[in-house]
Amino acid sequence: MSVRRVMGTEVEYGISVQGMPTANPMVASSQVVNAYASATVRARRARWDFEEESPLRDARGFDMSRQVADPTQLTDEDLGLANVILTNGARLYVDHAHPEYSTPEVVTPLDIVRWDKAGEQVMLDAARLAQNLPGNPSIVLYKNNTDNKGASYGAHENYLMRRSTPFADIVRHLTPFFVSRQVITGAGRVGKGQDGREHGYQISQRADFFEVEVGLETTLKRPIINTRDEPHADPEKYRRLHVIIGDANLSEISTYLKIGTTALVLAMIEDRFIAEDLTVDTPVASLRAVSHDPTLRQTVTLADGRKLTGVQLQMEYLDLARKYVEDRLGADADEQTLDVLARWEDVLDRLERDPMSLADQLDWVAKLKLLEQYRSRDGLAWDDAKLQLIDYQYSDIRPEKGLYHRLVGAGRIQRLLTDADVEHAMTMPPEQTRAYFRGRCLEKYADHVAAASWDSVIFDLPGRESLQRVPTMDPLRGSRAHVGDLIDACDTAESLVAALSR
């Protein structure tokens, strides 16, 4: 009924090795992940547990020697193993030739921002630590989604939903929302077409890479609605909606609104609140058309014949969400739900009147403003390499080089969090979900945690022949309220497991 829900994000970072354009990105990604793991993960390195459903005896016999091998000795076969769990409950690993960070499970949009930004700092530290490896590789990471030469990599969102909600309802009501939400959540891109063959600016990094409406794929023929369904929770009760259409945002407000508005729409779908049919004709073409018009005048045609701009279509959802929250929560609505609604309305209003007034809030507007200033000062056409460079460098995660960071440093982009908030989230888990149990176990009993995953923590205890698997199938159990005192009271992993088995 609100913006609260079990959620998380996973971001693949662009990667380059300075001075070595032909460096193997899988090796570089492994170096980044392993450098961070070696420097921060204490003693034994817990591995990711892929055998989530196996009984105890099947989880025996890990070969830890592969995990502690010097990254330069790793063969291609080993590279897939760069995969660690952090004390904040997050997962840091290599996926598809990119380093990737998955946030721990959280329950509010602001906490997504907190642990997503913590991921940027983890990546920054990791790249700096990798410089100490043999050969001193200078690895730079980018929080973006395309090289403008045909490759795209994702920034995914995950939302836990009730299994009882018909998937057809999700597709029907979420597709028009996804076609239009980019006017708020876009990260901006110089170049049009997957390989950037057409010059100009567009709102979204990802829009041109979506080719179908619904499907299972995430790397080819990407669908607006992805059907992957591994809930990492009781599948009878839950599905995990895996959203692959979003851009990687640097702006905290962009991320906050992306998650907050989507969570509200999902709540309305689950509660069957949306009676209107906002179905859009040709969603894939409409998605691109909206992205390709930063003046925001492009309309899409609805099944009922109406023609609405992306902003107007978002206003339809905002109106529904306002009524929904008033109807279901009234005066009991929580602060963050009300804040998301207020910001959503303000942003849409500004997009209608004066989009450039959002240059201190939204990524695509901040980037466009900077590009226009350069174009005006230096007389640059859209095919000028300098503008392309500005697009890439906006997402460079180094505070001294990244243009997003320079704009924040100059007081030109608003934030929701402080540096201290983000630093705290680099090591501390959220308190409302099982990520708390996972993170605290890794922090306190690192020597005896053999493996972990979203839905388990596996202990290797002295004197016990078999590994002890503690399932964490319910994302809302294992919170601080459930296990905080217990973990505080248990000095050893043995005592914790004994207490949990009682």
Add this chain to the structure above:
Amino acid sequence: MAQEQKQPRKSGEEQDATEVAPESDVAERKESLDDDVDAILDEIDDVLESNAEDFVKSFIQKGGQ
């Protein structure tokens, strides 16, 4: 951007003599806006990778999800 900043000056020209003071306010504001833009571009100039063409050419990624 440039357009937005020029508008105030234009309307300033249309104002009559009784509004002399606001006109100079507008001119000052325009000047400070220009300074503002220059300041941030100067700062960005300092950190931009030096050879844009080479940089853009070498920024090649493998596809992901």
